[in-house]
Amino acid sequence: MNKIPYKIYLSEEEMPKQWHNIKADMKEVPEPFVNPATGEYCTPEDLAPVFCEDLISQEFNTTDKYIDIPQEIQDFYKMFRPSPLIRAYNLEKALGTPAKIYYKFEGTNTSGSHKLNSAAAQVYYAKKQGLTHLTTETGAGQWGTALAMACAFYDVDLTVYMVKVSAEQKPYRKGVIETYGGKVIPSPSDTTEIGRKILAKNPGTGGSLGCAISEAMEVAAKTENCRYVLGSVLNHVVLHQSIIGMETKIACEKYDIKPDIIIGCAGGGSNLGGLISPFMADKINGKNDIQFIAVEPASCPSLTRGKFALDFGDTGQTTPLMRMYTLGSGFMPSPNHSGGLRFHGMSPIVSKLYHDKYMDAVAVEQTSVFAAASVFAKTEGTLPAPESSHAIRVAIDEALKCKETGEDKTIIFGLTGTGYFDLAAYMSYNEGTMTDSIPTEEDLQRGFDTLPKI
């Protein structure tokens, strides 16, 4: 066995040359998109006006277990990958746990998160198709930054609809996106029909991912040579994020690390889906018995309190329907929640795996998340993103359970990003002014009332 270093970096030669398509391993694959007008399954052709061709092909692919990463994308990945798998020795010591804690750290690039894995791929395919302009939404700002970086690299124009409350909490995110040449519009805005409609109905809204998606899609449909790209939820995004899980699995095999628990935060579900992907395939095929845990905010609890139903991906109800755990496209998470993870639905892949009982889910409150983030920052050095800190919270909780039982479980969690643009939230936590907000049953019902009747 190789001696395990504090931080495991794969060599360039060891880096994965293929993505892992978990759908090819699933006993039942997620249902295809449904056209809300007809109730029929969508065809690839139906999606072509909105999405890039190669991405649509990946979206529908349920048979190829591995998909080659084009050399150009591999070259882009080399700019910021491999990411390290780090043993959290200092956190373990501070907790006094016999558990072994590892984290896969995706935050060493300027976008500050794993989002660049899919941005690099999506912009490459857009450029390949001859597109000159992309639109997207961003919540916490990590996806918008990642996409701006990729668009700068491939010389493609970009317009980013940024959830208004995030734009206000993180003014400098706008600055970094603009430095990479992207245009930022706080959402809801008066630049789209759907934005004007939402503003008329609820002028004081802080916005939501679902609403920003509607605006970005509307502009993409109306602009020549332009498509819409999405940073999470969809199958092809989970596919690109499987690079995280592939690297993690190679590192585990190289050093004979056998995880008992793998934990990821879940907003749209792409980071979690990508991290667990190859491990989950083995579980489905009876080769391991890993416990997978999705961690979501108590303020936006799609897995733990949502319904497994056909729903729109956006607040404007313009997308095809996806079968997923959802709070209803009309659900508006409380603006006091400081992280991303504010999406009403959940990746159909993650939803299906959860529905079929291959994984667990827990919801955590933000003050307990920031408490975990502070402990992590002080012991492990890195200041984590609030989103990632949801996973830290549960990793700590599981490690503390091990302390009680004396078990030396091996825990791996995804540290998806850094919190350098989240200092306003940290300052609110430090000053004791941060509060929690859990939707009431009535809040949830208002969301469920917006589910399509199909």
Place this chain on the structure above:
Amino acid sequence: MNKIPYKIYLSEEEMPKQWHNIKADMKEVPEPFVNPATGEYCTPEDLAPVFCEDLISQEFNTTDKYIDIPQEIQDFYKMFRPSPLIRAYNLEKALGTPAKIYYKFEGTNTSGSHKLNSAAAQVYYAKKQGLTHLTTETGAGQWGTALAMACAFYDVDLTVYMVKVSAEQKPYRKGVIETYGGKVIPSPSDTTEIGRKILAKNPGTGGSLGCAISEAMEVAAKTENCRYVLGSVLNHVVLHQSIIGMETKIACEKYDIKPDIIIGCAGGGSNLGGLISPFMADKINGKNDIQFIAVEPASCPSLTRGKFALDFGDTGQTTPLMRMYTLGSGFMPSPNHSGGLRFHGMSPIVSKLYHDKYMDAVAVEQTSVFAAASVFAKTEGTLPAPESSHAIRVAIDEALKCKETGEDKTIIFGLTGTGYFDLAAYMSYNEGTMTDSIPTEEDLQRGFDTLPKI
């Protein structure tokens, strides 16, 4: 020869176990500190009330070429080192240069810079001596953050005097330092005698490093079990930063990379001194003919327009005197300069090497620095700190010279940190409102008039 990867990471086994003490290689060592009251050289005992014992011993050591890094500091280093040496393929391509450009990237830790290399060491020695409280100054905020991280790790109290103009330009720096438990006071402040004196004389001042140093030293001298620590300039800081150069040299030897030019930005000089240290030793001993270039801001040009003279390290004129290139301790750089590098003097080691013609220096204006930073961000992905971008500017200039002459020189520069807390400056550059400010001869004379008459 080993195949050169895009990013070179040393393995844990390859990481240096010793710092390199360049003074042991210098034909003439820098003059010791001088007591301004007596004109005599200071003894280690003279410095004991202000500095930690082990650091004083390193400060005075001119004979040991290598100094062992204590195991505890090596363990801390493993949290964020080795740092990668990266080939800037995309920047080279964008410039169309035959030059080979590499950068040693120190910004992958939460402090965002190389500063953690010395913070880890200084707090370890303070703790070992039984101290419970440290004070320091910070300019751009990187040193304050690094020290807060190290103090959190070793459980030592910290008070940070932060240059007022930086505190205003970078409000979230305060947040990150406080998240790690440090106390931040904008300088000049009314919490010290010297601060009150400076404020009375110049109420609107944006402060300077020299002024923040005076305040932090005053508090350290008046507080029990407390010492002052400094993030640059001093010999022992350059010693700790030699880890950068040691790693770079090991990587170069492993992959047969032979640098023709090594470039670093220079504020207090510690990053530059550390980066060049082992290469400079070989140059002094006739084993290479590398061109070393210090890059400083045109707004604070200590090497290119300063005097090689005995001067105080602080504006309050309370430190011992050091022989260095200086603009005079009363020199106040224009507050419109957006980076750090605002120190009136320069590391005595770097000053002596420059004086003895082992290295070159150039001064660059900030708009040209941000232009280089933007090109770098878009091509290489990473958003660089304004300080680091001074080195990028000159690396690009040298690469463009190679384009003209057709030479394929190998250029290495130090990318000391990231610009995530400098978005206000980037936004000002993006909007075209950033201006340059070069001190007039009269400005310089006003600074020189504050040099001690000794």
